[in-house]
Amino acid sequence: MPTPIRDFIAGRIGGRRAVETIVTSRTFDDVILPPRTRATLDEALSLVRSHELIFTQWGLGERHSTGLGLAFNFAGPPGTGKTICAEAIATALGRKLLSVRYAEMESMWAGETPKNVAAVFRMATEEDAVLFFDEADAIASRRTTGAAQSHQREANTVVNVLLKELEAFNGVVIFATNLAINFDPAFERRIRTHVLFEMPGVEEREKIWQVQIHPAKTPLGDDVDFHLLAERYEVSGGDIKNAVLKAATMAAAEPGVDEIKRIHQWQFERAMDEVVGGKGVMQQSLFSEESNAGDDRVIRAVEAAERRWAKTAQTAVVMAGVGIVLGLVAVMVAMVY
Template sequence: MQDWGLARTLKPGYRALFYGPPGTGKTLTATLIGQAAQVDVYRIDLSMVVSKYIGETEKNLARVFDQAQSRRWVLFFDEADALFGKRNSNNQSANDQHANQEIAYLLQRVEDFPGTVILASNLRSNIDEAFARRFQSMIYFPLPDAEQRLRLWRGMLAPQRLSAEVKLDEIAERYELSGGAIANVLRYAALLALRRHSEQISAAELRQGLVKELRKEGRTL
């Protein structure tokens, strides 16, 4: 910025959007970026920031941005569309006007923040276009392919905890799941195994976990 003279035309800071299906590693990646850069990643808790009272959301966010700037935090907005969603151009009500004011304030603070801001959203289309134009990076997190799913299955559980009848390569090939969904399946199946005092997850228990997880997404085996 200084040596190349870019400070005259470019604002400091870096803004990135991570978007893609749930459970594909957006939050994990933000954490790993913080580790690699040796800085803290501050995850914005929307329930603690957003207020129904006019002006309170802006005050809460101002405190977060001010602290982040002085402490060199990476700001991470998870489920960012709740705060950075599309504005209502009709302004039909006081609530719409209030929401638009909050978004405009956020837009200005994000643009002026001299550090790194990462937004995560399940759908890129949910983010207001005024924000989208200001991202330096927009990175899509796809669902893992069969090979990646197999690595996830094998990486999450020691092989001795699986019954010999379990064929992870077939499961990985057949069921399109995110890393987060695979973790949920294994958690549920492990609890079933522990309930029957077993040291291994059976194929039937893994199947029950798959049924439960796919049902959340409106799918069946």
């Protein structure tokens, strides 16, 4: 039955979509994984398939009334196949996947975010779907002791609600993260299986290069050597995908008729160099070491702005009716002058 909270989460209000329902078609054949990662995934899938046997036929569900759900943690660098594998598990179980964007679930109103988290678990139960939280460290981060700020108290409440929902949930939920070190210890204890998504080795990378190419339609030059590319670039599957698309774009932009165009080795290499270079740019600091004085000024300015914003926000919350409007106008005038 539709409710305001559920409508908000599903994106029926204001066009915001916090949960995407995916009818999956991907399988484990669509992803190339290191042997150890694949073996752990097979064990996780076996746990799901034997759940009915263990807790119903063998009676353990009568002895353990909570914590019967299956929570998996997919941890590893970006582009290593975590999302694809979540979809593959849903496909293997014949279920839909509810993919949660936690950033869209966060509410500016105190107390609403925990309600949204609880609503997502209810949706998964009602639809018998696999629940998938991407970038899960945002929702399950370590709780703050003696939280003084309202946002810290709200974050602690969200984790508490998440732990409670996990205890009561009887389905399959998958958490994916690049920063597992940030998880709350109590959350970690509720994870049934941790799956480490390692960076692919040379053999896996060569296969990943190959599966990105259509065997019958993609025109390749005679000089293309995927094994050489796999040896040269120690990157993730996501990086390889991006490089293939970049190389194809380069080849398509070459002069001449389309029938004679080919993707050559140099284009794959140049594309991968750009992908790797782009990652390097993103990892750089915003400020150089030579601008420490400037850094301090920027930090002080940001902190001052945050204090002004907090004071203004507190004033606005206290006001009511016409007072809110007048208060906001006064603040805006004060900021202008």
